[in-house]
Amino acid sequence: MHRSASILKSVARLKRLSFQLIAMAEGSTNTNSNHVPKEETVTAGIIIIGDEILKGHTQDTNSTFMCKKLRSLGVKVQRISVLPDDVDVIASEIASFSSRFTHVLTSGGIGPTHDDVTFEAVARAFGESVFPHPELVSLVKKFFGKSNMQCPEMKLAHIPESSQLNYGVDKRTGSLLKYPLINVRNVYIFPGIPLLMERALEGLDHLFRNERTQFVSKEIFVNADEASIASVLNQVNGAFKKHVSLGSYPDWVNNYYRVKLTLDSDSEQHLLQAYHFLMEKLPRDITVPFVSNPVSIAAQEVYKLAQTRTELGHKVSAGLQTIEEALGKFKLSEICVGFNGGKDCTALLHLSCAAVQRKYPGGMEKLQALYIRIVSPFPEMEQFIQDTAKRYNLKIFTVHGNIRQALVDLKGQQPELKAVLMGTRRTDPYSRTLTPLCMTDPGWPQYMRVNPLLVGSYFVKCLLLQSLPFLFYLFIYFPLYTSLGSMDNTLKNPALRYVNHIGLECYKPAYLLENEDDERTSR
Ligand SMILES: Cc1cc2nc3c(=O)[nH]c(=O)nc-3n(C[C@H](O)[C@H](O)[C@H](O)COP(=O)(O)OP(=O)(O)OC[C@H]3O[C@@H](n4cnc5c(N)ncnc54)[C@H](O)[C@@H]3O)c2cc1C
């Protein structure tokens, strides 16, 4: 069969698979009891305070965090307001928000300097004054060692008269947080420092949790212009807007899809109805399989793929068996994934993550990775390695220099390591005689090399990559490179060049390379 035809066929299969998986419930889903009539909706308004945000010096990340968190708690955020450090402006917005929304969350302006005026503004909004709260006075004494009531630190202890103090729980340790979150009526006054704000909101999420509402979402990715699907979207919106909100978000730099459609509801039943209606109306061949957070469902997805009676299924299954064999022979602390950010080892990482999730459920065990840092790596590639390490919660060992010397150093630094999972393929240089599990060659530091992808041909990994859509980050920066070396020896691959629908020069994702022989033409 012709390669691209077979890829398309398998993509269609994957599509069907992924759509069952895309249904990302934000929280558990209760089909019957979770539909709340509008008047019972629990709402929130967010007030972001700080000159630095209006000047563009600081990017507001706090409202994004708050919105996500509140939504997961069943709270509907209806407004975000960004204000300067001005007492009157803040006071009037607080008074207005407080009467319109169930909860008001403010961020910033509670530090010791002249521009921190939030407590004063909240007091003014409710016709109160600030006073030195004894409990906070003693906390300030304890933390800063200052008891002079005029010292800057003591400003933190001056809060509105009707303030309440809420001590959250540190979710990582289970102990109470040392500094309280202050609220006045329905206004919760958070610090601006993202770390402090996030910790306080996480630790006090019970203050906001609305058990009656669970929001559910679905995403659909489309490879077509927005305009060409506008009439379909109108129909869906017309039929379902009462219960389901439909969004359409074009992305001009993504090489993989052009529009992300979102469906959101507080009723899973309505969400599914709208979803099926939409899928029926959309032309079949324009939707793209895409999962936003593939890591959390790696095991489920990969093992499902392994069970399909396709060439891809058989190869994934064989790869998993090799990984499982290694996991049987070695402790997790003795194994690492050789990871240089390339597509092969990223596909391998995903398979390994699936096998580890399966063998060690609960997500407490960290998968280890080895990154041998060559001379002049691509900065974007290093960024990708960091992002991936975070995404997969990896413990990464970085060693420098040429591979053989780096492995010698590794022996000294991490004596417990015994095996390295590698993304090597049969067609790689010097790899024709490799077996799935084989020791390094004589003269090399002794490690068990585990090669789960030997069996895979190029297109197998391409398909795996298609089930790893976040990798398109990689393809956005490296669409041109199908084979990665350092900046000095890797060039654009002309076989992938094209001019896109708005006239920009683009490079197709590497997985679309038609001819496997072209793979190394860029080196
Ligand atoms: C752990 C290990 C053991 C090796 N043992 C031998 C040996 O016994 N005999 C021998 O001749 N050669 C050995 N090599 C070298 C290997 O055969 C390749 O020459 C080298 O990996 C580059 O291969 P490639 O050009 O095909 O690149 P790739 O296709 O990028 O490399 C194949 C796989 O090697 C791993 N890898 C490659 N580069 C890195 C890196 N910078 N950091 C972390 N992992 C990386 C990845 O898992 C990757 O998928 C070893 C390499 C490694 C990483």
Ligand SMILES: NC(=O)C1=CN([C@@H]2O[C@H](COP(=O)(O)OP(=O)(O)OC[C@H]3O[C@@H](n4cnc5c(N)ncnc54)[C@H](O)[C@@H]3O)[C@@H](O)[C@H]2O)C=CC1
């Ligand atoms: N230990 C604790 O829990 C608490 C400590 N404090 C103290 O208060 C001071 C900080 O008070 P803040 O109200 O945080 O002061 P602030 O308003 O001056 O903000 C502090 C920092 O957070 C950034 N920031 C503000 N809003 C942001 C947003 N929306 N998104 C991303 N970043 C944002 C700012 O740019 C600034 O760098 C510190 O001195 C701290 O020690 C205050 C309250 C609690």
Ligand SMILES: [Co+2]
């Ligand atoms: Co053919």
Ligand SMILES: [K+]
């Ligand atoms: K400040």
Ligand SMILES: [Mg+2]
């Ligand atoms: Mg400030």
